[in-house]
Amino acid sequence: MFEPGTLVQTYDFSSDQGWASLQGTGWSVGIEEGRYHITASPGTGNIWSYRTWTGGADFSVEVDVQVQGGEAGVVSHFVDGSNYLAFFVNPPEQRYHLEQWQGGQRQVLAEGESPGLRSGPEAVNHLVVQMEETRVRLLVNGTLVADATLENRQPTSKYGFVARAETVRAEALFDNLELRTQP
Numbered sequence: 608m609f610e611p612g613t614l615v616q617t618y619d620f621s622s623d624q625g626w627a628s629l630q631g632t633g634w635s636v637g638i639e640e641g642r643y644h645i646t647a648s649p650g651t652g653n654i655w656s657y658r659t660w661t662g663g664a665d666f667s668v669e670v671d672v673q674v675q676g677g678e679a680g681v682v683s684h685f686v687d688g689s690n691y692l693a694f695f696v697n698p699p700e701q702r703y704h705l706e707q708w709q710g711g712q713r714q715v716l717a718e719g720e721s722p723g724l725r726s727g728p729e730a731v732n733h734l735v736v737q738m739e740e741t742r743v744r745l746l747v748n749g750t751l752v753a754d755a756t757l758e759n760r761q762p763t764s765k766y767g768f769v770a771r772a773e774t775v776r777a778e779a780l781f782d783n784l785e786l787r788t789q790p
Contacts, residue, residue, distance in 0.1 A: 612787035615662045618643075620782060627656045634772075643781040645679065647772035653693070654777070657685045657767030665789035667737040668766050670781050674698050675728050677770055677777025681736045683743075685765035692757070693769050694736050694745050698726040703752055705745060709759065717745065717753035724748070731782075739789045 618624055620638050628637030633648035636656040647654040660666055668681050678697040685691040689711040696703045704718035724747055725732050735746040745753040766786075770777040 612667055612789050614785060614787050615666075616786040618784040620784075625658065639780075641782070642673075643768060643784075645768060645770040645777070645779050645781075647677065647770055647777040649772050649775055651772040651777070653769055653771050655682045655685070655691075655693075655767055655769040657682060657765045660764045660766050660786060662786065662788050664764070665739045666766075667735060667787045667789060669733070669735045669783075669785040669787070670768070671731050671733050671783045672696070672768075673729065673731045673780040673782075674770075675778040675780070677772045677775055677779075679768070679770040679777065679779030681734055681766070682769040683736055683738060683766045685767060692743065694734065695769070695771060696721075696724055696732055696734065696747065698724050698730055698732060701726065703745065703747060705743065705753055705755055707757065707759075716743070716755040716757070719752065721747050721750065721752045723750045723752075737789060 620643050633651045634654045635646050678695045680695040682693045692707050694705050701724045705716045707714050733748050737744040741757045743755045768781050770779040
């Protein structure tokens with residue numbers, strides 16, 4: 608799928624390419640069968656894995672995600688576990704939401720339904736997060752679902768993946784990651 612901007616980096620997860628492979632009590636992250644895999648037991652909350660982007664403040668993250676439980680998506684502007692921006696999709700409910708965490712406090716910036724979200728355990732959804740100054744645009748399978756403005760954009764260049772396990776086990780597989788500079 609074509610996105611605007613200059614393609615700077617891609618990951619196909621055929622090798623670790625610097626991505627974490629870790630596990631803790633009730634969670635794991637790492638490459639499995641050519642995709643990046645995050646799992647979390649119920650009650651674990653948000654589990655993420657991130658990398659550092661060196662291409663500038665305005666960029667886009669584009670990835671295919673298969674959510675097999677819970678909800679999952681893209682984390683951007685990751686400062687630490689209390690300060691980041693996360694875009695989640697919940698395919699069975701055909702819902703999405705964008706949340707900003709600051710000082711451990713969550714604020715939902717955008718949420719809604721997207722009939723274009725594919726559901727089912729084998730369904731793959733194509734997510735795009737475009738960051739430009741304080742503006743964030745979210746696309747699901749080529750359709751713009753949200754256009755939000757950040758009141759306080761954290762100065763960081765870390766991005767990655769996130770899965771949330773609240774009442775059910777979370778499992779997500781990520782593939783075909785592309786990073787682009789914004790025009």
